[in-house]
Amino acid sequence: MNVVQLGNITKTYVKTGRPAVSDLSLNIPEGAVFGLLGPNGAGKSTTVMMLCGLTRPDSGTVNVLGMDVATHANDVRKKIGVAPQEIALFPTLTAKENLNYFSRMYGLNGHELSRRTDQLLDTFGLTEKANKQVHTFSGGMKRRLNLIAALLHEPRLVILDEPTAGVDVQSRNMILSFLEKLKESGTSIIYSSHVLEEAERICSHIAIVDEGKLIMAGTRQSLMEHHQDCSTLEQLFLKLTGKNIRD
Structure with missing residues (x-):
């Protein structure tokens, strides 16, 4: 089963006059950790926003968890977890107050809410910061809390847009280690990144994307086996696009 099906989606912003996403088709299988990879400006964040129903494609279809996002955007958002690139937290609320706010949006309350909140705060090393206002947090702490907010309701699909942007080494390792464990649980993950x-x-x-277009998609193993002259994804990206993703 595919948790996401994108059918020839195109999105053009009036100010730029060129497609941010152009005729993009993708199938994302259930249980995959799917890397949506490309440089800044490749169309990754626009694709994520269309998956979440926050913006509509000019053409094409977006299906998430068996639902057409064009007609069931609210239902889709209740079943997925999203950690956007921009920190989506209230800076003057404490960590727990932020999590209580977001959890009620998903219908969590009482003992279940308390258990899940305490568990995730401990996992991400934020228990001692639970009652501190978010504006006092480091960038890495905010990024970790942002991820917790996306995971509270145990969604079938988690969408992460540059989840390690601007974080310290400790936070990066903590986030990646958690995602490795989440992968083992069978949760589907979309990981949008240029790293x-x-x-x-x-x-x-x-899936490697550049200038809004799909360059190549498949299992990481099969793509690397097909391009045996490339020992890393960075080398593969350079081969397929002629560009260094860091530029």
């Missing part, structure tokens, strides 16, 4: 070393560590499937 290919991280994708090599956690992704089972990848």
